[in-house]
Amino acid sequence: MILSNKYILPVPAASLERIDRSSSPAHTGKLRNAIDLIAPVGTPVFAAADGVVRFVNDESNTGGPSIEYWNDTNFIVIEHPGGEYSRYDHLEFKSAQVKPNQPAKSGQSIGRVGMTGFTYLPHLHFQVFVFTGPNLLMDFDxxxxxxxx
Ligand SMILES: [Zn+2]
Structure with missing residues (x-):
């Protein structure tokens, strides 16, 4: 699979503790290619490529190391050329700096690392995906x- 876009590291390199590609038990099935970027709460999150913001949720102030928090993640989704999307999860409460349908430039600050949703430690969950149907939560790979x- 050849990506249509070049994706940059979506957090400052100086803030990145490590990259976990497969350590999370949640990274199976459709999420097998997701990446966890371990970085402190409050770390700026960057758009990883040029695109248009499609989804923004930063209304949650809830999260922790239990699957019961799965739906409490704050996240942003950006659409890129070639039908590719990037998704940024566990963002800090009220940290979004973009709105849906707004263009985003690669490297632009869009939010901050948080602990919302199902997460054991502060990190940015990052994935590049394509839609396989209409439902954001179910129909992707x-x-x-x-x-x-
Ligand atoms: Zn993850």
Whole structure:
């Protein structure tokens, strides 16, 4: 699978503790290509490529190490050329700096790392995906991002 876009590291390199590609028990099935970027709460989150913001939720102030928090994640989704989307999860409460249908430039600050949703430690969950149907929560498949540009 060849990606249509180049994706940059969506957090500052100086804030990145490590990248976990497969350690999360949630990264199976459709989420097998998701990436966890371990970084402190409050770390800026960058758009990983040029695109248009499609979904923004930063209304949740709830999260922790239990699956019961799965639906409490704050997240942003950006649409990129070629039908690819990037998704950023566990964002801090009220940290979104973009709105739906607004263009986003690669490297633009869009929010901050938080602990909302199902998460054991502060990190940014990042995935590149394509839609396989109309439902954001169900109808998608993730694509491998071999290296950040
Ligand atoms: Zn994750």
């Amino acid at each position: 993730t694509l491998p991002v071999p290296d950040f540009a």
